[in-house]
Structure formats: structure tokens, C-alpha cells
Amino acid sequence: MTRARPPVVVVGGGVAGLTTALALAPTPVRLLCRAHDGSGTASALAQGGIAAALDPSDSPAMHALDTLTAGAHHNNAAMVQWLCSQAPAAIGWLQAQGVAFDRNADGHLHLGREGGHLAARIVHAGGDASGVALVQALRQRAQQSSHIQWRGDMDVDGLLLRGDAVCGVCTHDTRGHRHEMEAAAVVLATGGIGALYARTSNPPGADGSGLALGMSAGARTRDLEFVQFHPTALNVAGVHCLPLITEALRGAGARLYGATGQLLMADQHPLGDLAPRDVVARRVWQACRDDGSAWLDAREVDGEWERRFPTVLAACLAEGIDPRLQPIPVTPVAHFHMGGIAADADGRTGVPGLYAVGEVACSGVHGANRLASNSLLEGVLCGQRLGLMLATMDLRAASSGPYRWVGRAASLPQSRLEALRMLLWQTAGPEREATGLQNALKACLAWADEGWQARLAQRVLEAALSRTHSLGAHYRTDAVMPA
Ligand SMILES: Cc1cc2nc3c(=O)[nH]c(=O)nc-3n(C[C@H](O)[C@H](O)[C@H](O)COP(=O)(O)OP(=O)(O)OC[C@H]3O[C@@H](n4cnc5c(N)ncnc54)[C@H](O)[C@@H]3O)c2cc1C
Known part of the structure; x- marks a missing residue:
């Protein structure tokens, strides 16, 4: 007898997760996140807006050049060209989803200017409330979509594996009940790591837990040292x-x-x-x-x-x-993690069944430093691309048989977590040098058995130590010139 195909599980209710889930239609999707109302997402906090070359004096090529310049040319150039060329269409798609962008008196979209952009190309909504407008519109669409089943009270803390392939997730709901859910594919759209630092613009849940999950399933990481x-x-x-x-x-x-x-x-x-x-x-x-x-x-x-x-x-x-x-x-x-789970342009992580999109992923589009207002754009365009790909893939019924699970394991105790945040802030912040990074690494190694955050921080510190010259947002005060 053929087993019913389980849904695709998307973890994360920010712009990347919502767009992926919408683009998957009509494939059944289970969307899991920690809060139904969009709170706890960096997406809802976005202020500036979303970049797109819409002015007649601007062009996708100029947008791409600014993106590469900000990224210190460490970017994946093909991804940059694609992102910038698709940006105007992304704005059109968002409008079709119900996002009302701010307009000038003449009726044209108002285009703002931000750091690193040589042209006015930031489309925004509600003044500086762009993220709320985006998340509200996409959330409403997702709630109206019959292919999406939404649980907003779930902390995903493990992945199910059959052999080397991811075949589901383990979660705890807000009442402490544990659930195991099989999935045709798992998409991590869990955001960044800002909350691992003592001072952040991110919400408290942007703690890198999705990154840690991906690592526990064997996913490769890339560019972890690049934190904006x-x-x-x-x-x-x-x-x-x-x-x-x-x-x-x-x-x-x-x-x-x-x-x-x-x-x-x-x-x-x-x-x-x-x-x-x-x-x-x-x-x-x-x-x-x-x-x-x-x-x-x-x-x-x-x-x-x-x-x-x-x-x-x-x-x-x-x-x-x-x-x-x-x-x-x-x-x-x-503020923003350029590094993350290494993913290709379609969100593939190299681990069968596991995909990553949005801030948790590193496709290389932002290089060593993200250009302002390019990340909502990435969430929308990469989410669409991944969702459409999964919707047309032959996601066969998961083979039966036993599975095992891998997880983040225990969290650091609160006082230790606060110490870790301060350590990262002081040593792996806007300025870095070897002695500070090494001392922080020693502390993280000593705390590694106490909680997953220490092991994740360890990986960030190791990456920062191994890049001995400055590049983009990674600034070494003791830099040696690259050979
Ligand atoms: C204050 C602020 C302003 C910004 N302004 C802009 C801007 O103007 N323009 C721009 O382009 N970018 C901006 N950014 C960056 C941008 O908002 C983010 O990079 C982007 O929104 C990330 O989207 P995401 O969907 O990947 O993650 P998020 O929006 O952070 O969503 C992550 C989701 O994953 C869920 N989650 C995480 N871990 C788990 C788990 N273990 N189990 C279950 N669910 C989990 C969370 O609950 C949340 O729903 C800003 C960021 C901040 C913080």
C-alpha cells in the first residue's frame, strides 16, 4: 500500500518562511514557528524597506554593483545579478499580496536612500514600518491558503533522519508537549544569530537555533565570521x-x-x-x-x-x-548574519531533505557585508524560488523504516548565556583581534557541554580566527595583509 505523502515542513514565520510556504501551493505545507502573530521575527522589525531599481535613472546593474561593493566582492556574483534583476518583480508580487507601499504625491512609489546605495531605491511601507506591513500581508495570505497548516506555538528542537536524509522534525509546543512530525522535506527559515550578542537589534528568538539544528544534521556552514x-x-x-x-x-x-x-x-x-x-x-x-x-x-x-x-x-x-x-x-x-548554512541558489544544503532560506542560509548573495534592504528581498525571492522548486519536485512518499533524531540538546543556563553574549560582543563585535578571539574560544570550549549556544559561538569564533585579514564586516585590528 502506498503511504500518504507527508507535508513539507517549513520552520519559520518570517518573510522567508511565509513566502516559501505560499510558493509551495498546492503542495501541503506545515508551517511551524514560535508565535502566530509574527512577533519574534526580524522580518516584522524591518524599518527601511526593500531595495529595487525602479527609478528610470537606476538599473539592476547599478543595484548589483552597490551590492558587490558593500559585500567586498566576496559575494556570489551570479546570485547578486539574479537578485537585483528580479527585485522589481518582487515588489510587484508583494503589491499583489496586498502590501501597500508608500507613494509620492504624484502616485509613484516613494524611493528612499540608504547607506551604500548610490541611488534612491528603497521601497517602504507605513514610513519606517515596512516589516510589519510585509509580514501582515503575507501572514494574511498564508492564513487564507488551504494548502498551509500553521502552528504558531512550536519550538523545533530536533530533526528526524532516515539514514543521512532529513525526514521530519521534533518540536515542543508551548505546553511542553513533544511532537514528532514526518516531512517530505524540511525548510529551515529560522532567521539569524543576533540574539547571541549582548547588544542586538534582533528579537530574542534570533538565537541561531535553526543554524544549530542544521549543523546537528551534518549541514555545512559558510562565512560564519561575517556578522553585520x-x-x-x-x-x-x-x-x-x-x-x-x-x-x-x-x-x-x-x-x-x-x-x-x-x-x-x-x-x-x-x-x-x-x-x-x-x-x-x-x-x-x-x-x-x-x-x-x-x-x-x-x-x-x-x-x-x-x-x-x-x-x-x-x-x-x-x-x-x-x-x-x-x-x-x-x-x-x-544586526544581520551574512554567514549561515551553506545553501545553493535553490536552498539545497547538501543534506538530502533539508533546505535553508532567508537569513539562516548563506547563498553568498550578501558577501562579506549585506547592502541595506537586500535581505527582505532575499527572503522573498529565494523563498519563491525554493517553494516553486519543491512544488514541482517529485517528493516521493518517505520510505518507511526506523528513523533517529538529532537535536540542539540543552540550552545554556541563563547566567552563562548572558556571559557568552557579552564575550561575543566584546571579542567578535565590530572590531576583532586574535587574543580576544582565542580567549573567548577557550571559554566556549569549556562551556560546550553545558549548552548548544556555546558550540555555535565556538564555530563563529573559529571562523573569525581563521580569517586573519579584514574583509567587509569582519574587521581585524591585528590584520595581516592577504598574500
Ligand atoms: C530591527 C531590524 C530592522 C531591519 N530592517 C531591514 C530592512 O529595512 N530591510 C531589509 O531588507 N532587512 C532588514 N532587516 C533584516 C531582515 O529583517 C531579516 O534579515 C529578515 O527579515 C530575515 O527573515 P527570515 O524570514 O529569514 O527570518 P525572521 O524574520 O527572523 O523569522 C524567523 C522565524 O523563525 C522562527 N524560529 C526561529 N527558530 C525557531 C525554532 N527553533 N523553532 C520554531 N521556529 C523558529 C521564528 O519564530 C520566526 O518566525 C532588519 C532586521 C532587524 C532586526
Whole structure:
């Protein structure tokens, strides 16, 4: 008797997971994530928007060039060309899903400017609430789609393996019940690792658990040392996950100042305050370290804060800071992981049955440093590509027979986790050098049996140690020149 084919399991309810699940239609999909309402995704926090060459004076080739320049040409050039050429179509697809992007008075899409872009090409929604608009629209579509069965209360902590092939997942629901689910294929769309750092713009769940899962099943990783630090989050003492202060504010004229009122980006880079993120983040990091503070003065930004920057305005006001009247205290934060599970253009990981998409994957499109507003784009386009591929693949009924499971294993105790976050922040942050990295690695090795986060951090540190020169977001103060 033929066994019924199990569904494709997609782990993650951010832009990458939602798009993959939608593109899989009519293949049955089980979408698993930790919160139904989109909270806990980096996608919903996105402020700036999504990059696409839409202006007549712009072109996909120019977008690609900016992407390669930001990525220090460490990118997979073919992926970059593809991503940038497909970007306008991605905007059209998102509009068809119900995303209402902001428009000018003449009815054309408003195109913002962000660091590293030589043209205005950032499409946004709800001012700086782009991520919420995207996630809401895609979530609504997914909820209306009969091929998607959604569980928003699941922490996936293991993968089922038959031989070397992934054939399902193990999860715990919010009531602590354990489930094993067979799958025709498993897609990891679990986001990044920012929450492994003491200061991050990411949500607390962006802890690399999907990356750790992939590693436990034998998936290869790539470029783990490349972590992007955003130059400007609201500097609130003692808070782990900090509100982002969008780069679009600098695009609209805000300037960075040091503690004594000096312009931080003067003479640092031809693009000044809109220099690539790694350059600006290091300058802000140095100012915070040497002088105790850095400030973003956005008082000159033209009015209509409620319409253009409602998220930033609300976050600042909640801390008693009115950005219309006073400078904003800022700090760099861990923001985006360029590295991840090594995946090809279609999301294949090399482990049969296991696919990766979005921030958890490393297809090489971002190189050594992501160009601003290219990651929602990656989530949409790579999610569509993977979903369409899986929908047309012959996903045969999983062979019967026993399976085993591999998992992340125990989490570090809270105090140890906080120590690990601080260690990564201080040694594998915007500036790195061998002694600090080696000491951090020793600590992680000592903690390796206590929790999976230490083993994951170990891999990031090893990658950072082995790249002895600076490249993109990986900046070694003790750099030796590449041979
Ligand atoms: C504050 C902020 C602003 C940003 N602004 C922009 C921007 O303007 N433009 C841009 O292009 N990019 C931006 N980015 C980056 C971009 O938002 C992310 O890279 C992108 O949204 C990642 O999408 P994703 O679907 O891969 O992951 P996420 O959106 O993070 O979703 C991950 C999903 O996986 C689930 N998950 C994780 N682990 C498990 C597990 N073990 N079990 C079950 N579920 C799990 C989570 O619950 C979540 O649903 C920003 C990021 C941040 C943090």
C-alpha cells in the first residue's frame, strides 16, 4: 500500500518562511514557528524597506554593483545579478499580496536612500514600518491558503533522519508537549544569530537555533565570521534587544556626532554618514568606547515624523527622548548574519531533505557585508524560488523504516548565556583581534557541554580566527595583509 505523502515542513514565520510556504501551493505545507502573530521575527522589525531599481535613472546593474561593493566582492556574483534583476518583480508580487507601499504625491512609489546605495531605491511601507506591513500581508495570505497548516506555538528542537536524509522534525509546543512530525522535506527559515550578542537589534528568538539544528544534521556552514553590525540602535543601558534607529534617517539628513559635538563621519569616507554600515558601525563603536557616547542628531529632518518615522519616534518617546527636539543616544548592535548554512541558489544544503532560506542560509548573495534592504528581498525571492522548486519536485512518499533524531540538546543556563553574549560582543563585535578571539574560544570550549549556544559561538569564533585579514564586516585590528 502506498503511504500518504507527508507535508513539507517549513520552520519559520518570517518573510522567508511565509513566502516559501505560499510558493509551495498546492503542495501541503506545515508551517511551524514560535508565535502566530509574527512577533519574534526580524522580518516584522524591518524599518527601511526593500531595495529595487525602479527609478528610470537606476538599473539592476547599478543595484548589483552597490551590492558587490558593500559585500567586498566576496559575494556570489551570479546570485547578486539574479537578485537585483528580479527585485522589481518582487515588489510587484508583494503589491499583489496586498502590501501597500508608500507613494509620492504624484502616485509613484516613494524611493528612499540608504547607506551604500548610490541611488534612491528603497521601497517602504507605513514610513519606517515596512516589516510589519510585509509580514501582515503575507501572514494574511498564508492564513487564507488551504494548502498551509500553521502552528504558531512550536519550538523545533530536533530533526528526524532516515539514514543521512532529513525526514521530519521534533518540536515542543508551548505546553511542553513533544511532537514528532514526518516531512517530505524540511525548510529551515529560522532567521539569524543576533540574539547571541549582548547588544542586538534582533528579537530574542534570533538565537541561531535553526543554524544549530542544521549543523546537528551534518549541514555545512559558510562565512560564519561575517556578522553585520548596525551603527544606530537606541542606546538604552542594560537592554539586550534594542530598538533600531533606521538608516533612512541619515538618508533624510540626520548626522552622527561624538560626545564633544564633533561630526563622527567627517573625513572617514566619501559617503560620509551614508558610508557602508561596517564603516559607520566601527566609528560609532570607537566613539562609544573612547568617549562614552555617540549621538544621532535628526532635528533637521523634515517634519511629518508620525508618517515617515513612526517606529523610531515611538521607541524614542518611550525612553523619554523626543528626537524632534534632542539628539538620540546611539550604539552599534549585532544586526544581520551574512554567514549561515551553506545553501545553493535553490536552498539545497547538501543534506538530502533539508533546505535553508532567508537569513539562516548563506547563498553568498550578501558577501562579506549585506547592502541595506537586500535581505527582505532575499527572503522573498529565494523563498519563491525554493517553494516553486519543491512544488514541482517529485517528493516521493518517505520510505518507511526506523528513523533517529538529532537535536540542539540543552540550552545554556541563563547566567552563562548572558556571559557568552557579552564575550561575543566584546571579542567578535565590530572590531576583532586574535587574543580576544582565542580567549573567548577557550571559554566556549569549556562551556560546550553545558549548552548548544556555546558550540555555535565556538564555530563563529573559529571562523573569525581563521580569517586573519579584514574583509567587509569582519574587521581585524591585528590584520595581516592577504598574500
Ligand atoms: C530591527 C531590524 C530592522 C531591519 N530592517 C531591514 C530592512 O529595512 N530591510 C531589509 O531588507 N532587512 C532588514 N532587516 C533584516 C531582515 O529583517 C531579516 O534579515 C529578515 O527579515 C530575515 O527573515 P527570515 O524570514 O529569514 O527570518 P525572521 O524574520 O527572523 O523569522 C524567523 C522565524 O523563525 C522562527 N524560529 C526561529 N527558530 C525557531 C525554532 N527553533 N523553532 C520554531 N521556529 C523558529 C521564528 O519564530 C520566526 O518566525 C532588519 C532586521 C532587524 C532586526
